[in-house]
Amino acid sequence: MTLAEGVQLVTFIILTAGVVLAALGVVLSSNIVYSAFLLGGAFISIAGLYLLLNASFVAFAQVLIYVGAVNVLILFAIMLVNKREDFRPLKFNWLRKGLTVLVCGGLFALLSLTVISTPWAVTPTPGASGDEAIYLIGEHFFSDYLLPFELASVLLLMAMIGAIVLARRDFEPEDLITGAAADLQLPERSREELLTGAGKK
Incomplete structure (x- = not known):
C-alpha cells in the first residue's frame, strides 16, 4: 500500500x-x-x-x-x-421502540448482506471525471436537458412565491377578530393606520 x-x-x-x-x-x-x-x-x-x-x-x-x-x-x-x-407519555411506547429497533436492525442486516455479497471489483470507467465532468454536465444542462432545467428553476420560483404568500400577515379589522383569534393577534398596525396616524400629527 x-x-x-x-x-x-x-x-x-x-x-x-x-x-x-x-x-x-x-x-x-x-x-x-x-x-x-x-x-x-x-x-x-x-x-x-x-x-x-x-x-x-x-x-x-x-x-x-x-x-x-x-x-x-x-x-x-x-x-x-x-x-x-x-411532555405527555405515549401509550404503548415500549411497543413503538421495539418495532423501531426491529425495523432498523432488519435494514442494517439487509444492507450488510448486500455489502458482503456484492463483488466490489474496481474497474476503470471510460467516462470523464474531475473537472471534465463539470464541463460535460454544463453542456448537457444547456443543450439536451435545457427544458427540465428551466422547469426546475420555475418550480423553485413558484415555491419561493408560495412561501412568501404563506408567511405574509394579513391585517384584519378589529371588530372581526373574536374568541381565540383575539388572543393570537399581534401588536401590529397596518400601513394605512400608520399613514393616517402620521397625517393627523
Missing part, C-alpha cells in the same frame, strides 16, 4: 465514522436543534466521500443544496415555529 492509498483509506474511515455518528446523533438527540446541526455534519461528511470518488461537482452540489439550503431551511423552520408542548 502506497502513501496515497493509506491517506485515502484513513480519510474514508474518518468520513464514514462521521456520517454514522452524525446520523446516530440526529436520531438519538433529544434536542431538535442539535439534530439539525448534526444532520448538516452528516451532509458534509457525505460530500467528503464524493470528493474521494473524484466527483467534485456532486460534492459541491451536496454542500450548496443540502447543507446551504435544506439544512438551513430546517433550522429556520425549527427556530421560527418554536412550538412548545408539555
Whole structure:
C-alpha cells in the first residue's frame, strides 16, 4: 500500500465514522436543534466521500443544496415555529421502540448482506471525471436537458412565491377578530393606520 492509498483509506474511515455518528446523533438527540446541526455534519461528511470518488461537482452540489439550503431551511423552520408542548407519555411506547429497533436492525442486516455479497471489483470507467465532468454536465444542462432545467428553476420560483404568500400577515379589522383569534393577534398596525396616524400629527 502506497502513501496515497493509506491517506485515502484513513480519510474514508474518518468520513464514514462521521456520517454514522452524525446520523446516530440526529436520531438519538433529544434536542431538535442539535439534530439539525448534526444532520448538516452528516451532509458534509457525505460530500467528503464524493470528493474521494473524484466527483467534485456532486460534492459541491451536496454542500450548496443540502447543507446551504435544506439544512438551513430546517433550522429556520425549527427556530421560527418554536412550538412548545408539555411532555405527555405515549401509550404503548415500549411497543413503538421495539418495532423501531426491529425495523432498523432488519435494514442494517439487509444492507450488510448486500455489502458482503456484492463483488466490489474496481474497474476503470471510460467516462470523464474531475473537472471534465463539470464541463460535460454544463453542456448537457444547456443543450439536451435545457427544458427540465428551466422547469426546475420555475418550480423553485413558484415555491419561493408560495412561501412568501404563506408567511405574509394579513391585517384584519378589529371588530372581526373574536374568541381565540383575539388572543393570537399581534401588536401590529397596518400601513394605512400608520399613514393616517402620521397625517393627523
